[in-house]
Amino acid sequence: MAERASGGENEKLASAEALQRLEERAYAALDALAARTDVDAEMLHFIAQSGGAATRRAVAASATASPDTNLLLAEDSDSDVRGELARKIGRLFPGLLEEEQKRLRNTTVMVLQKLARDEAASVRAILTEEIKGLDCVPYAIIKQLANDSNPLVAAPLLEFSPRLDDRTLIEIVVANRATGVLQAVARRKGLSENVCDAVASTLDVGAVAELLANTSAVIRTKTLDRIISNAADVSEWHGSLVVRAELSPSAIKRIAVFVVSAYIEVLASRAGLDKSTQKYLHRRLEERRKTETAPAMPEWVAAPGKPCADSLSEAFVAEAIEGCQRDVVVRALSAAAKTDEAAVRKILESG
Secondary structure, eight states, X not given: OHHHHHHHHHHHHHHHHHHHHHHHHHHHHHHHHHHOSSOOHHHHHHHHHHSOHHHHHHHHHOTTSOHHHHHHHTTOSOHHHHHHHHHHHHHHHHHHHHHSOHHHHHHXXXXXXHHHTOSOHHXXXXXXXXXXXXXXXXXXXXHHHHTOSXXXXXXXXXXXXXXXXXXXXXXXXXXXOOHHHHHHHHTOTTOOHHHHXXXXXXXXXXXXXXXXXXXXXXXXXXHHHHHHHTOTTOHHHHHHHTTOTTOOHHHHHHHHTTSOHHHHHHXXXXXXXXXXXXXXXXXXXHHHHHHOOOOOOXXXXXXXXXXXXXXOOHHHHHHHHHTTOHHHHHHHHHHHHTSOHHHHHHHHHHO
């Protein structure tokens, strides 16, 4: 009896294994079929209904899949399938609008709407990355995604979408204090004065830094004055602030009060400065240089012939650079690289 039971069990195992192999071959065949470019839309729809995850991803990526198939896959249980669909729809959407009939065009818009509401942020992020530069996507979808709670989803549209007007951007800035969102708006090309005002009013360190670095942003004098009033203790703003073209003589003098000597030199090199401002900057530069003490030098820097690379730190070199201590920097790099100072100077002078 035991032998019969054992034999029966082996037969069941053999049958299960055979079915598994058949199933694997069937899925492999569907995968190969879905990847072909000469399969008609009806067959792709059938494959999307009956294939495994890999097959459905292939159909989702297929440019020949019908809008109805895309709509089906927009509700797929696999987020990778939906992500692949989002990538394709964003890429093909303009052409689909031109070629499809009204019903099919509406179906395609429905696919976009479903993807814009997808529970997976990764899917929504793929979609926004693909549609960020399009001007044909319905405004409601763009606005919804631009207000997404995940900055990774909203940022591409906030920075690039031509569908977002100043009013919408200001509403988003006022309502959302997430640094990633504010920075995306601040990087937007051709940013208007009103939007610049809204970004600057947040005094978010990262966002204002991006705003100052955005040379195409039109910043009012009043807005710059507000930034300058809060900039003394925010070193992240100083580098971009001193090169802004809109700086008035009074603004330049205010900035020179708190920036390091290297930045005062940048201010002093500006074209068109009046003599009064030039004199002020030169005087301020001398005063600043006196207060910028060199960082404490290790013995190997102070005493020639006693290099000790083990005592060199990145912080030490950074402080020396910030204090414009060129000789100290040269000797530090010479010790660290175990090479002569002349070679280091030649490299630095080469740019």
